[in-house]
Amino acid sequence: MTSDVLIVGASVGGLTVAEALRRGGHTGRLRLVDPDPHPPYDRPPLSKQVLTGLWPPDRVRLRTPEQLEALDAEWVWGRAERLDAAARTVELDGGRALAYDTLVIATGLVPRRLPGPEPAGAHTLRSLDEALALRHALPDAGRVAVVGAGVLGCEIAAAARTLGREVTLVDPGPVPMARHLGPELGGRVAALHRRHGVRLRLGTAVTGLVGERGRVSGVALADGEVVRADLAVVTIGSVPATAWLENSGLALADGIVCDARCRAAPGVYAVGDVARWPDPVTGVGIRVESRTNATEQALVVAANILGDERVHAPVPYFWSDQYDTKIQVHGRVGGGDRVRYLEGTAADDRFVALTESDGGRTTAAIGWNHPRGARTARAHLTAAPSQP
Amino acid sequence: MKVIVDEERCVGGGQCVAAAPDVFDQRDDDGVVVLLDPAPPHERAAAVREAAMLCPAAAIVVVDT
Numbered sequence: 001m002t003s004d005v006l007i008v009g010a011s012v013g014g015l016t017v018a019e020a021l022r023r024g025g026h027t028g029r030l031r032l033v034d035p036d037p038h039p040p041y042d043r044p045p046l047s048k049q050v051l052t053g054l055w056p057p058d059r060v061r062l063r064t065p066e067q068l069e070a071l072d073a074e075w076v077w078g079r080a081e082r083l084d085a086a087a088r089t090v091e092l093d094g095g096r097a098l099a100y101d102t103l104v105i106a107t108g109l110v111p112r113r114l115p116g117p118e119p120a121g122a123h124t125l126r127s128l129d130e131a132l133a134l135r136h137a138l139p140d141a142g143r144v145a146v147v148g149a150g151v152l153g154c155e156i157a158a159a160a161r162t163l164g165r166e167v168t169l170v171d172p173g174p175v176p177m178a179r180h181l182g183p184e185l186g187g188r189v190a191a192l193h194r195r196h197g198v199r200l201r202l203g204t205a206v207t208g209l210v211g212e213r214g215r216v217s218g219v220a221l222a223d224g225e226v227v228r229a230d231l232a233v234v235t236i237g238s239v240p241a242t243a244w245l246e247n248s249g250l251a252l253a254d255g256i257v258c259d260a261r262c263r264a265a266p267g268v269y270a271v272g273d274v275a276r277w278p279d280p281v282t283g284v285g286i287r288v289e290s291r292t293n294a295t296e297q298a299l300v301v302a303a304n305i306l307g308d309e310r311v312h313a314p315v316p317y318f319w320s321d322q323y324d325t326k327i328q329v330h331g332r333v334g335g336g337d338r339v340r341y342l343e344g345t346a347a348d349d350r351f352v353a354l355t356e357s358d359g360g361r362t363t364a365a366i367g368w369n370h371p372r373g374a375r376t377a378r379a380h381l382t383a384a385p386s387q388p
Numbered sequence: 389m390k391v392i393v394d395e396e397r398c399v400g401g402g403q404c405v406a407a408a409p410d411v412f413d414q415r416d417d418d419g420v421v422v423l424l425d426p427a428p429p430h431e432r433a434a435a436v437r438e439a440a441m442l443c444p445a446a447a448i449v450v451v452d453t
Binding site: 012016019020023042044059062063291292295296299317319321326328367370371372374375 | 406415418437
């Protein structure tokens with residue numbers, strides 16, 4: 001196969017497509033475009049080992065220079081600003097236009113921001129540079145407020161606490177990671193953070209950041225309280241990076257709308273956090289923000305570019321490391337699911353649990369400091385939709 | 389082929405064990421990868437490459453020999 005493949009986004013999804021294409025026999029041109037100045041790097045360690053300083057920044061590189069060289073790809077540093085799907089060209093900042101036969105879009109996410117002004121001392125975390133800026137700022141911070149207790153917010157709170165900062169974690173939900181774990185197991189995350197001295201301010205929305213002389217002085221809550229802080233990290237979710245695709249002809253609906261083979265249009269595929277595709281069982285569109293989905297979907301897309309007709313039907317998986325606790329979830333916990341312990345009990349710091357829906361479906365296998373158990377419990381998952 | 393694992397990078401997801409159970413296992417306590425066969429035979433090459441690609445920590449390197 002000698003067609004010209006253009007990959008927009010050189011993080012793990014785009015990189016994996018490139019590698020799988022070469023391995024599968026693609027001998028044509030291969031270009032990867034990304035505005036990030038760093039060679040491809042991994043994001044999960046950014047909120048863990050990079051923030052605490054356990055790893056030097058170079059350790060997050062996904063491949064060695066020799067491995068990247070062996071890929072025989074062209075690396076284009078730039079930001080994609082416009083797609084003309086009919087003419088099959090991508091326009092970059094500065095006006096360069098790149099023509100392609102096959103386009104892979106792997107642009108990932110953009111952190112959501114709070115409304116209102118953003119004083120100095122306000123951080124988001126998606127890129128390596130953002131992680132390094134936060135790491136640089138944390139040692140001098142007196143009080144840290146983390147806005148949003150999802151996976152990322154919880155990991156940042158744990159890292160900041162590990163560095164000895166005074167930390168308040170704020171979220172409108174009843175428990176941290178409520179959407180990922182449900183109320184019971186989310187309650188255990190709350191207990192974990194309390195035990196490590198994090199102040200939790202739950203059940204209250206944040207209305208904005210408060211600044212004094214251009215610097216963060218606190219976080220304003222909907223109930224009128226201001227949480228004092230001189231550093232605020234805003235982790236209130238992300239949106240798919242699709243602004244550049246407006247008017248491109250591609251269908252956008254909280255992500256790039258694809259078919260089950262991850263095709264968005266003739267010759268156009270989407271991979272990773274940015275892609276929305278129909279669940280093979282229900283037909284309902286799903287989008288999965290996780291590290292493992294990016295690679296699994298990349299392998300499907302590469303196979304399809306090479307002429308296969310593979311459907312993407314993953315078991316969602318994510319993990320989170322907070323303090324010395326490792327939480328692993330295979331499947332997807334539903335809002336009203338019951339928790340059933342397979343190994344250990346609700347009182348233990350190490351257990352394996354399943355979550356079950358009202359209909360008796362096993363929706364997720366969860367390991368709490370129990371990686372092996374989580375993996376083997378995955379066999380209990382009911383073959384059924386990954387999202388209701 | 390030769391397989392190299394980086395225990396410090398490993399996040400204990402077990403994707404490698406699922407992909408190539410004859411080559412990878414994981415420790416009971418922390419789930420860190422255990423390399424059962426550092427020089428797997430040719431017939432396992434595809435599964436081992438898949439394991440390396442799926443590893444969520446890029447902790448597995450495959451070297452062609």
